[in-house]
Amino acid sequence: MLNVAVDLGYGFVKAISSSGKRIIFPSLVGKGYDRGITNILGDTPNDLSNMHISILNEEYFIGELANESRSLSRIFERERFNHVYTHILLNTAIQLVTEGRGGSVNLSTGLPLDFYQAQAKNFQSSITGVQSQIEWKSGPVVDGARQVNIERALVFPQGASAIFSALINHDGKYTYPQFMSQGSLIGLIDIGFRTTDFVVVEIQENGSFIPKAKLSGTVDDGVNNLYRDIRQAYKTQTGGADLSEHYISRILKDGKLTYKGNQIDFSHIIQSSKRSIATNIVDRLKNVWAEESDLFDSIFLAGGGGELFEPYIQPHFDNRLLKITESQFANAIGYLRLGKSVFDQLKRRKSVM
Numbered sequence: 001m002l003n004v005a006v007d008l009g010y011g012f013v014k015a016i017s018s019s020g021k022r023i024i025f026p027s028l029v030g031k032g033y034d035r036g037i038t039n040i041l042g043d044t045p046n047d048l049s050n051m052h053i054s055i056l057n058e059e060y061f062i063g064e065l066a067n068e069s070r071s072l073s074r075i076f077e078r079e080r081f082n083h084v085y086t087h088i089l090l091n092t093a094i095q096l097v098t099e100g101r102g103g104s105v106n107l108s109t110g111l112p113l114d115f116y117q118a119q120a121k122n123f124q125s126s127i128t129g130v131q132s133q134i135e136w137k138s139g140p141v142v143d144g145a146r147q148v149n150i151e152r153a154l155v156f157p158q159g160a161s162a163i164f165s166a167l168i169n170h171d172g173k174y175t176y177p178q179f180m181s182q183g184s185l186i187g188l189i190d191i192g193f194r195t196t197d198f199v200v201v202e203i204q205e206n207g208s209f210i211p212k213a214k215l216s217g218t219v220d221d222g223v224n225n226l227y228r229d230i231r232q233a234y235k236t237q238t239g240g241a242d243l244s245e246h247y248i249s250r251i252l253k254d255g256k257l258t259y260k261g262n263q264i265d266f267s268h269i270i271q272s273s274k275r276s277i278a279t280n281i282v283d284r285l286k287n288v289w290a291e292e293s294d295l296f297d298s299i300f301l302a303g304g305g306g307e308l309f310e311p312y313i314q315p316h317f318d319n320r321l322l323k324i325t326e327s328q329f330a331n332a333i334g335y336l337r338l339g340k341s342v343f344d345q346l347k348r349r350k351s352v353m
Contacts, residue, residue, distance in 0.1 A: 001151065003343060005108045005336035006093045007158075007329075008086060010074060011193025011223055011304060013063075014332040015093035017105075018340065022329065023048065023096045025062070027193070028245075029085040030069020032059030032137070048096075051139035055088060055132045062092050062139075067246040082126075091131045094148050100141030104151040108339030110158045110331055113197050114218035120155040128153045152346070154339050159199035160211050161334030162302045163188045166324045167209075168337065176298065180207055184297040187215075189285065189313070189321070190331070191305025193223045196281050198288070200296065215292070219284045221277055223305045226252075229273035230266060237264050278312035286316075298322055302330040 003018040009027055016022040025048050032052055051062040061069045075083050094105060107127065111119055133147040163186060169175050179186060184203040189196065200215035227248050234243040238259055251257050255267040285293070293299065301310060301321045307328070314321050324330045 001104055001106060002098055003106045003108065003336060003340050004094050004097055005332045005339060006090055007332040007335065008089060008093075008109060009192050009304075009331075010195070012328070013089050013093050014329050015097045016329065016332050016336050017097040018336065019097075021097045021099065022332075023093065024328065025051070025093075026064055026066070026245075027074055027089060028061075028063055028066035028072060029075075029088055030061045030066035030072040032061045032069065046138055046140060046142045048140060051092065052137035053088075053092065053139065054135040054137060055091075059137070060088060062089070064246075067244060072245075087127070087131070090127060091134060091148060094131070094150075095134060095141055095146050098148070100136070100143075100146045102146045102148055104149040106339065106343045107150045107153045108156065108335035109153070110156045110161055110335055112158050112195055112218050113160075113199060113216055114195075116155075116157045120157075124153050124155045152343065154335075154342055156335055156338055157199070157211070158192075158331050159188055159190045159197035159216065159302075160201065161338060162190050162324065162330035163199065163201055163209070163300065163334070164338055165326075165330050165334035166300050166302070166322075170337070174207070179203070179297050181297075185212070185292075185295065187289070187293065187296045187299040189281070189299065189301050189306070191222055191281065191301075191303040191309055191313075193304070195220055195222050196303075196305070198285055200289075215289060217288060219281055221280050221284075223308060225277045225280075226270070226273050226308070229269060229276075233266060233269040234264070274309055274312050278309045278316070281309075282313060282316040293317070300324055302327045304328045 005016050007014040011027060012024050013027050014024045049064045051065055053060055053062060066072050075085050111123060128150050131148045133145050135145040136142045167175055174180050180203055182203060182205045185200055187200045189198050196219040200212045201209035202212055203209050230248050230251055231243050247257060251266050256263050256265050299317060299321050302324045306323060310323060
């Protein structure tokens, strides 16, 4: 049975399976419709940019294609396990990393630290069992309908899982043995789309670690704040016009956008916004960590936002932050490795019984 890990971020869904397959796509869902004209004018590529599915006789555009929907949505509710779109994104991600084979899987996923204690049990219960059948209209698993059974599900705290992936490699060996002495304090800043998780763990005698609750939490700042500032700058420059997310991605890549034949330069607002958001995050961290962070043996930086904000957040910590190599997949990798450990233990107990 495959083990699958899914990180349901506010910005992107990241998933990875024990077979080594991994995917990433925007956490966007929109109502789907017949795109007959697209098929007439040219072939529809069956890739991650073109995921059109049907569930329970309702059609949806997933990921990048959702930008073409007439009703686009991200899931920003605090109790995300109650939202139908959460289950659609989860189901889609599992089918993608299992290449549409269907059948049973073991799933590991997570929740932000501030929501974990109150929601983990309900979330685990809501995602366990047979999932709705997906009919793929287009996308990587286009041929036929598929159904997945989540036989066992585990829910881990975000951030702590990323630390696990940073400290222990796929062979189970220490990546940074110099930090693994008993009593060492390791911090992590995980900048996501909507929130930033921060967690501190203390290394134990056997090399395991326990989170320090008073030094861990969630900040309501992330990449979404940068999107907001770009949208506002665009409105100011154009006299109130709105800007879709698709074009914000282009602006972040190119630093500019053509409007009515003229180029609008966003480079200044992007730098100013990144600097301001980084300062807000650091102010909250310093409020919780105070001078204790000077005594941390290491501080890791993770998340897609970690890539964006690194130059602006590093100076606040004397340029000693260590960026996790696969920062955007850090939580998903941690979920997979932690999940495998737990699922293997359950399997051994079952065989003994």
